[in-house]
Amino acid sequence: MADLWLPLMDSITSAFGEAQALTAWEAVAVLLALAYLILAMKGSVWCWPAALASTAIYTVLFWNVSLLMESVLNVYYMAMAVYGYWLWTKGGNAHDGVNIVSWRLSTHLKLIAATTLLALIIGYFMATQTQASFPYLDAATTCFAVMTTFLVAKKVLENWIYWFVIDAVSIYLYVSKGLMLTSVLFVLYVVMVVFGYFMWRDKMKAQQSNDSITVVAGAV
Numbered sequence: 690m691a692d693l694w695l696p697l698m699d700s701i702t703s704a705f706g707e708a709q710a711l712t713a714w715e716a717v718a719v720l721l722a723l724a725y726l727i728l729a730m731k732g733s734v735w736c737w738p739a740a741l742a743s744t745a746i747y748t749v750l751f752w753n754v755s756l757l758m759e760s761v762l763n764v765y766y767m768a769m770a771v772y773g774y775w776l777w778t779k780g781g782n783a784h785d786g787v788n789i790v791s792w793r794l795s796t797h798l799k800l801i802a803a804t805t806l807l808a809l810i811i812g813y814f815m816a817t818q819t820q821a822s823f824p825y826l827d828a829a830t831t832c833f834a835v836m837t838t839f840l841v842a843k844k845v846l847e848n849w850i851y852w853f854v855i856d857a858v859s860i861y862l863y864v865s866k867g868l869m870l871t872s873v874l875f876v877l878y879v880v881m882v883v884f885g886y887f888m889w890r891d892k893m894k895a896q897q898s899n900d901s902i903t904v905v906a907g908a909v
Contacts (some may be wrong), residue, residue: 712870718746719874726878729841730885732789732892737774741767754866757821762831766838773842789893791846800836808832823862830859846893849886853879 721743728736744766751760781787808829815824833855840848856878863872 714746715750715868715870718743718750719870721746722874723877726881726885730881730888732889734774734777734786737770737777740773741770744770750868754868755820755822756827756862756866757815757819759827759831759862762834765835769838769842773838776842777844787844788896789844789846789889791893797847804832804836805829822866826858826862830855830862844889846886846889849882849889852882852885856882 721739725736725739725743728739744763748760748763748767751757751763777786779786808831809825811832812825812828815821815828821827833851837848837851837855840851856875860872860875860879863869863875
């Protein structure tokens with residue numbers, strides 16, 4: 690009986706230790722991800738270093754729980770963190786960063802159609818060729834997050850609307866995989882992106898107003 694009990698206790702102890710380590714790393718990633726969103730809402734370029742560190746941790750975490758596309762997505766996030774930092778500091782015609790802009794509805798409809806088609810193709814491949822969990826939802830959140838992260842780097846106002854939907858769907862994925870801290874983070878995200886939208890909209894209007902004043906002053 691002891692021969693059976695001791696290996697069982699060792700297994701339980703080992704699993705508990707791994708769970709604690711996972712939770713600790715997840716907590717760090719959550720705090721950094723939360724810092725990223727708060728800084729992004731404020732339009733601070735320091736959101737990108739926070740994103741780089743957070744996504745590096747999540748790349749490993751998601752791979753370990755078989756959310757394969759989420760893991761690949763975070764590799765992309767790391768690259769976009771570098772690109773976003775450069776664009777916000779050196780991009781634009783004057784090489785001093787980019788301003789917030791709003792894209793036409795027709796442009797967004799084209800983006801949605803193209804991204805949905807790509808998500809269906811990738812989801813089918815994952816469902817038939819891999820052991821990925823929730824292949825179609827995983828692929829959809831991944832593809833739309835890839836596209837939306839690019840919109841953040843470009844400072845497109847409507848990125849916040851995309852994130853609202855993506856984050857809401859992601860909550861279901863993370864709860865299903867036991868990533869409870871991340872699930873709580875994304876509940877906060879759903880609320881915060883609403884504020885992010887209005888904060889960026891107000892900043893865009895202020896930029897447009899300043900540009901108009903500058904044009905008028907230059908014409909005098």
